[in-house]
Each structure stands twice: as C-alpha cells, then as structure tokens.
Amino acid sequence: MRAMPPYERQKVLNHCVTRFTERAEELAQALCIEAGKPIKDSRGEVTRLIDTFRMAAEESVRIEGTVMNLETGARSKGYRGQYRRVPIGACSFISPFNFPLNLAAHKVAPAIAAGCPFVLKPASLTPIGALVIGEVLAETDLPAGAFSILPCKRDGADLFTTDERLKLLSFTGSPDVGWALKAKAGKKKVVLELGGNAAVLVDSDADIDDAVARIVFGAFYQSGQSCIGVQRILVHADVYDTFRDKLVAATGKLISGDPADENTFVGPLIAESEAERLTDWIGKAVDAGGRVLCGGGRDGAILEPTLLENVPRDQAICTEEAFGPVAVLSRFDDFSGALDVINDSAFGLQAGIFTRDLYRMLEAWDRLEVGGVVIGDVPSWRADNMPYGGVKDSGLGREGVRFAIEDMTEIRNLVIRVP
Structure with a gap:
C-alpha cells in the first residue's frame, strides 16, 4: 500500500465511485432492511457514501509537503529543509450501526488515499454494507492484505485495539466503549467519534x-x-x-x-x-x-x-x-x-x-x-469534507476526508546541509 503511487490509489477510489453508483439501489434496499432505516434516508446515505469516496479520490493526489526556510539564525546557515507526509501504517477501524455505509467510508476511503492497509469491524447489527464495500474493493488492484472486513461481536474484537502492529485506531460509537478502547490502545494513535446531546x-x-x-x-x-x-x-x-x-x-x-x-x-x-x-x-x-x-x-x-x-x-x-x-x-x-x-x-x-x-x-x-x-441550521448538518468531531465526552480528533488523511499520515522531515 505504501508503495502504490497516488494515481493508482485514485484509480481504486474512482472504481468504487463507479460501482457504488451502479449498485446504489441495492445498497439502499439492503440498508433499509438491515437497519430499519427509512428508504429515503437509506438512499441519502448511499449518496454520501459515493461522495465520500469521490472526495478521497480527489485528495489522494494532493498529499503534499512543503519546503521550509531553516536559516532562521547564524547556526543554521547553509541548511535547507522540507517535509512530506508518509502513511502511518496499518489502521484499525470500528464503525457504528446508524450510518453503516458512510461512517465506514469516512475511515476506509481516506486510508486508501493515504496508502494505509486496514482492518474494519463493522457494527455487528449492520455488517452488510461494509461487506459490499469489501466486494467492490476486491475487484481492484489493491495488493494482497491491503484490507480486511471482519464482522464480529464486540467481545471478539479485542485485537482491533491491542495489536501493536496496528498504528491507528479510529472508533465511532458510544462514549463508554470509546474511552475504554482508548485506555487499552497502547502506543497507537486514537481517533474517537462518540456521542452527543446536541x-x-x-x-x-x-x-x-x-x-x-x-x-x-x-x-x-x-x-x-x-x-x-x-x-x-x-x-x-x-x-x-x-x-x-x-x-x-x-x-x-x-x-x-x-x-x-x-x-x-x-x-x-x-x-x-x-x-x-x-x-x-x-x-x-x-x-x-x-x-x-x-x-x-x-x-x-x-x-x-x-x-x-x-x-x-x-x-x-x-x-x-x-x-x-x-x-x-x-x-x-x-x-x-x-x-x-x-x-x-x-x-x-x-x-x-x-x-x-x-x-x-x-x-x-x-x-x-x-x-x-x-x-442558521440544526447541529445535525454535516458536509463530508469539513473537519467533524467533538470535545469533552464526544471524542477527540476530526474526521472529514482531508483531516482523516492527516491523521493517517506522519510528517517526515528532510534536512540538507550545504557545506
């Protein structure tokens, strides 16, 4: 995944956009039956799934660094610097039942854009949408082991949190569960999207x-x-x-x-x-x-x-x-x-x-x-490209495609001394 050039990652994401569009009504009907979500809301969520992958495709070729002026004093004369973003590594995702398509997309699509392999545990009550996402990803040229969709009960998901090979945990769900997972996550970066009473x-x-x-x-x-x-x-x-x-x-x-x-x-x-x-x-x-x-x-x-x-x-x-x-x-x-x-x-x-x-x-x-x-509107409004997340018991970190990519990458410096 790390070695895939950005245009290849973009190709994968664009394939998903095409296939989700072709399977839109199937996805909506499955969501309606599985989660009891009104069919109009189900179709709306499919639209957002497609939009989120489309935004990730656009961002996949914009993950850039910058040149820095290091000559800020006499001691750094002759030094030049720049940095770039590199994938953080394998990621662990746990998504909720209420938006099983789009909230999974907010984890999966940025990971592909960033070049991070991942394991995803969908909500045990609503796994079908995530499995369809996996079906579509399996049609692409992603390398073996790039992703795993693993439906399981919460008590069977301990390794999603504790396995040290995983470098980031992104959890969306209840506050009690989220903070408990953070306490067990060890050294990995943690992003929590939790509850509210807006x-x-x-x-x-x-x-x-x-x-x-x-x-x-x-x-x-x-x-x-x-x-x-x-x-x-x-x-x-x-x-x-x-x-x-x-x-x-x-x-x-x-x-x-x-x-x-x-x-x-x-x-x-x-x-x-x-x-x-x-x-x-x-x-x-x-x-x-x-x-x-x-x-x-x-x-x-x-x-x-x-x-x-x-x-x-x-x-x-x-x-x-x-x-x-x-x-x-x-x-x-x-x-x-x-x-x-x-x-x-x-x-x-x-x-x-x-x-x-x-x-x-x-x-x-x-x-x-x-x-x-x-x-001029309700707190329930969200655009899928904006930085979205909470404070206090509502979590930490931000989702939104570009902001998720930042969490899934690390800054790597390059310093050059010219003698």
Whole structure:
C-alpha cells in the first residue's frame, strides 16, 4: 500500500465511485432492511457514501509537503529543509450501526488515499454494507492484505485495539466503549467519534417557520439515531409559544411505520430495548414535572416522534444521549445565559444557532464548547469534507476526508546541509 503511487490509489477510489453508483439501489434496499432505516434516508446515505469516496479520490493526489526556510539564525546557515507526509501504517477501524455505509467510508476511503492497509469491524447489527464495500474493493488492484472486513461481536474484537502492529485506531460509537478502547490502545494513535446531546438555539429574530422545518428534520430524521440529532431546543421567550405550537403541529404530521414505505419518516429503532429505554426516560421526565407535548407512544421498536417541555435539566433525557426521536424544549431570556445552558453538558459535538445577529453568532462561536457551530441550521448538518468531531465526552480528533488523511499520515522531515 505504501508503495502504490497516488494515481493508482485514485484509480481504486474512482472504481468504487463507479460501482457504488451502479449498485446504489441495492445498497439502499439492503440498508433499509438491515437497519430499519427509512428508504429515503437509506438512499441519502448511499449518496454520501459515493461522495465520500469521490472526495478521497480527489485528495489522494494532493498529499503534499512543503519546503521550509531553516536559516532562521547564524547556526543554521547553509541548511535547507522540507517535509512530506508518509502513511502511518496499518489502521484499525470500528464503525457504528446508524450510518453503516458512510461512517465506514469516512475511515476506509481516506486510508486508501493515504496508502494505509486496514482492518474494519463493522457494527455487528449492520455488517452488510461494509461487506459490499469489501466486494467492490476486491475487484481492484489493491495488493494482497491491503484490507480486511471482519464482522464480529464486540467481545471478539479485542485485537482491533491491542495489536501493536496496528498504528491507528479510529472508533465511532458510544462514549463508554470509546474511552475504554482508548485506555487499552497502547502506543497507537486514537481517533474517537462518540456521542452527543446536541442543542439548538432559536433567537427572537429567527425565521420561525424556517427554524421549525429544520428542527423537525434535525430531531427526527434517521428516527433520531444520530449523534448530532437535535435533542435540546432552547427558544427565546418572546417567540417560544409561537414556535412550540408550530413545532408540535409539524411533528404531528410525521409518518411513522414501515421503513420501506416511501412516505415513512420515522422507522424503528435498531432494537426494541432502545425504544423501551427512551419510554422509561420520558416517563421519569414526566414524573419530575415535565410535560409531553406530542408523541410518547411506542409500538415495538417504533417510538412516536416525541416533544417535551418543562423537564428538569438533571433528567436523563437532558443529560444523556437519547439516540432516538425525542427532543426537549425550554425557554430563555438571555442569549449569553442560554449559551451557558448549552455548555452545561458532558458532551460537545455540534450546536445549532438560529440568529441573524452577527455579534451573537461570533459570541456563540467563541464560547460554545463544541467541535462545530452551525448558524442558521440544526447541529445535525454535516458536509463530508469539513473537519467533524467533538470535545469533552464526544471524542477527540476530526474526521472529514482531508483531516482523516492527516491523521493517517506522519510528517517526515528532510534536512540538507550545504557545506
């Protein structure tokens, strides 16, 4: 892999783009059946899979170094320097169930671009997409041993973390598991993309109808199973009642049910136990004084899109990651105080701010303890080329094709003395 010239790596990645495009509907249908993801969301994820490999193909021939001026003082007169990036070595990848195609792609495609062999453990509940990626890679001229796709249970994956031949571990999943893996990873570099309980703030000057439309999407797309799904909604007191009523009305129109139905927006959670957990959290929030505005009902693994208000901030539905179709509304009077509320979280992945005030936008960017601040939209928005990742319990390191390539390469200096 290290010896493959960049244009050959690009050829492999372009082959994947072509084949994934040809197999797009097959991939979408498999994802819908395997994960219960609504078919529209499944097709959207296939599109992102293709985009991520396309971006990696473009970046594969841009991994460059630079010439440095080392003559910064008399002692370094006659010295010249430059550096380049070289592959870090074999990488270990563990991907999650909620975006089994695109989040695997964010590991696999940059590794190929960088020239790193890899082993990938897909989520045990959703391995099919990763195996299709492996099928397509097997059609290329990658050298023997360049990749392995190994579906297995978590307790069978210890070597993904501890094997010293692996020079980087990239894990996407739950915080408890991620930090435990980091503690066992030894000397290897570790990148963690973990959980969140993302907040969105709606200021008094926001376009309410636009904010409602985007927040309905952000809270309930993917059946809420997204680490940047909207979970906490802070709304200025001046517009709270109007916003709440419109949000409840829009949420009530969402269709739950069969993920294969083109009209379904909210499908089943990955397991009935997850729906049971959220039902329990909702019940405890109500017992503590919260009020259900809509939803709350459960049919097996399907939980109705649910909105609550007046929930004490120490409840699990506010402090933990819901990872399902539930969001909590609260009102605020002071913008700076609302930023403090957003920061009052163990997590720090992304936050969304609906405001037209430039200075408030900059204050949010300066003060929010998150990996990304999204203005005029929900924290659930992500482009696959941007640096994406979190702080605090939400992880460390950044994904996004170019930034992942940087993690998968090391800088190697060259110093030349001219006598």
